[in-house]
Amino acid sequence: DAKTTQPNSMESNEEEPVHLPCNHSTISGTDYIHWYRQLPSQGPEYVIHGLTSNVNNRMASLAIAEDRKSSTLILHRATLRDAAVYYCILRDPRENTDKLIFGTGTRLQVFP
Amino acid sequence: DTAVSQTPKYLVTQMGNDKSIKCEQNLGHDTMYWYKQDSKKFLKIMFSYNNKELIINETVPNRFSPKSPDKAHLNLHINSLELGDSAVYFCASSLWGGVHEQYFGPGTRLTVT
Numbered sequence: 001d002a003k004t005t006q007p008n009s010m011e012s013n014e015e016e017p018v019h020l021p022c023n024h025s026t027i028s029g030t031d032y033i034h035w036y037r038q039l040p041s042q043g044p045e046y047v048i049h050g051l052t053s054n055v056n057n058r059m060a061s062l063a064i065a066e067d068r069k070s071s072t073l074i075l076h077r078a079t080l081r082d083a084a085v086y087y088c089i090l091r092d093p094r095e096n097t098d099k100l101i102f103g104t105g106t107r108l109q110v111f112p
Numbered sequence: 113d114t115a116v117s118q119t120p121k122y123l124v125t126q127m128g129n130d131k132s133i134k135c136e137q138n139l140g141h142d143t144m145y146w147y148k149q150d151s152k153k154f155l156k157i158m159f160s161y162n163n164k165e166l167i168i169n170e171t172v173p174n175r176f177s178p179k180s181p182d183k184a185h186l187n188l189h190i191n192s193l194e195l196g197d198s199a200v201y202f203c204a205s206s207l208w209g210g211v212h213e214q215y216f217g218p219g220t221r222l223t224v225t
Contacts (some may be wrong), residue, residue, distance in 0.1 A: 043202045043216030050185045102155040
């Protein structure tokens with residue numbers, strides 16, 4: 001399984017944009033980039049995923065480098081509720097397991 | 113409506129006991145999972161079932177036995193509980209295949225004393 005590298009922690013102020021980086025230099029051509037987050041005392045929740053093109057949804061945007069060796073999750077206006085651990089995960093849909101392999105993630109702190 | 117629910121939310125028991133955790137999803141998914149989050153917050157897949165068939169068993173001790181009576185339920189039975197089993201256990205569900213997102217339950221915090 002291709003691995004990802006994320007900073008252990010990041011900080012942001014409320015209502016400011018947050019850019020959460022993820023490096024995945026060994027990504028294969030068929031790996032999708034998924035982001036999940038885990039709010040305190042809750043189960044993980046899906047945020048966004050993409051393959052090559054940048055993606056937007058109501059929660060966030062995903063910017064994928066042209067060589068796909070890195071990506072950035074963008075929260076356009078951080079709120080206190082966005083304080084969580086964010087996980088960048090690679091998944092190859094050809095693998096018939098559908099399991100998620102979680103790393104250590106980035107702990108995002110948001111200050112009022 | 114709760115999408116993925118687990119019972120109980122908290123479970124405190126003594127070493128050597130046998131306990132079960134139940135999981136139910138009302139999303140119409142055909143695949144369900146158990147994950148374990150240890151004291152260092154590391155999340156790891158334990159099992160997955162697709163249409164009641166075991167797909168993944170990540171070298172989990174035989175004391176752990178998942179049971180899927182139907183597509184909407186995946187229970188986890190643990191025999192002879194050990195101190196190291198203390199963790200938060202998360203159930204999840206998804207559609208099978210492709211890049212479908214997984215939906216997680218709220219977790220069951222198991223404490224073995």
